[in-house]
Amino acid sequence: MARKKQYNEQAVIEKAMALFWRNGYENTSVRMLEKEMGINQFSIYASFGNKQGVFLESIKCYRKQIRKITDILENGKNGIKDIKDYFFNFLEFSKENACYKGCLVTNTVSELKSEENPLIMKELLFFSNEIKQLFVRSLQQDDYEEVLINKKANFLMNNLLGLSIASKVYSTKELEDIIEMTFINN
Amino acid sequence: MARKKQYNEQAVIEKAMALFWRNGYENTSVRMLEKEMGINQFSIYASFGNKQGVFLESIKCYRKQIRKITDILENGKNGIKDIKDYFFNFLEFSKENACYKGCLVTNTVSELKSEENPLIMKELLFFSNEIKQLFVRSLQQDDYEEVLINKKANFLMNNLLGLSIASKVYSTKELEDIIEMTFINN
């Protein structure tokens, strides 16, 4: 009936995601996506609508990849200890050739403004809240009171957000020390 | 002998700095700077060379403005308590019309890559280290051992970096709770 697609949409989105992760949203042009994804601009727009569409799919792909470490946290039974492990796992997850790229979600929250990219921002904040809820779940295993759990979860999120930027400034040893300090009372 | 400048360079840089702070480096175009600074592109290039030059001067301006709160920290005598006050002061400093803009330095570290903007990045990391050294100075007043002081300083920097992003996501009440949690053992 017709010609077949010569590319796999999931496979090219993985490459797009990697590019957005390295360069940020605005600093990734459609021409760069074209080269990295290995397909023509026409195909990009046919498959994903526009640049924002490519990014929204990239977030889904990011979520899929990070499940490798969120699944561990979600199935953990050791309370805050599991969150600490997640921090170390995240550091490893965000690394590419000995270079830390931070978190794709955090990087983009920092870069974009809600007023100008409401759709993207909504997805990012939803994602961010999912991680926080994983922290809440683990903290509940250590039977703190509900209000304190929420405060602790926000505090830990703040440290995770910090790591996204700190990892571009500090050495691996320093980053590991920071994580140790974050969990020093547990 | 010649015509006088019709603008004050320090005054227009303040406006440029505010624009960079709100929008980030790449998302601030020379046309936007032109409007905000109230002078023609020719004047911008005559005074500051190029867009990077405008930004480098904006950092100097930012440093000058943030002295309002770093001076307090630098002259403090209450150890870590002064750092906690600095965190609250920073939150207020970063606010514009009930909207948190984060830290100009942190935002830009997160946005740009060292390989592509080495000059700007060098200034930003120098700036960032100055703040850390203020933390070290205050921590020394509480006589911890030297190695622990450095770890604590990095931990606090991580929380400050985190606040820059967290302030775009969380409410004022939550941000205040995060600061309380950061200093809970002091």
Next chain:
DNA sequence: ACATAAACTAAGCGTTTGCTTAGAAATATA
């Protein structure tokens, strides 16, 4: 008053941006 030098305005340079379109190539059905 006049010449001179700096600062102004505004138009425009080449390049890159996100996105579109015209037409050729390829494949599944009839």
Next chain:
DNA sequence: TATATTTCTAAGCAAACGCTTAGTTTATGT
């Protein structure tokens, strides 16, 4: 094998980018 339908290539669109230049205005020293 012929036809229909989709995907491909590659050229091109208007707008925005950082930056420059030609020509006018303004103020100062003589």
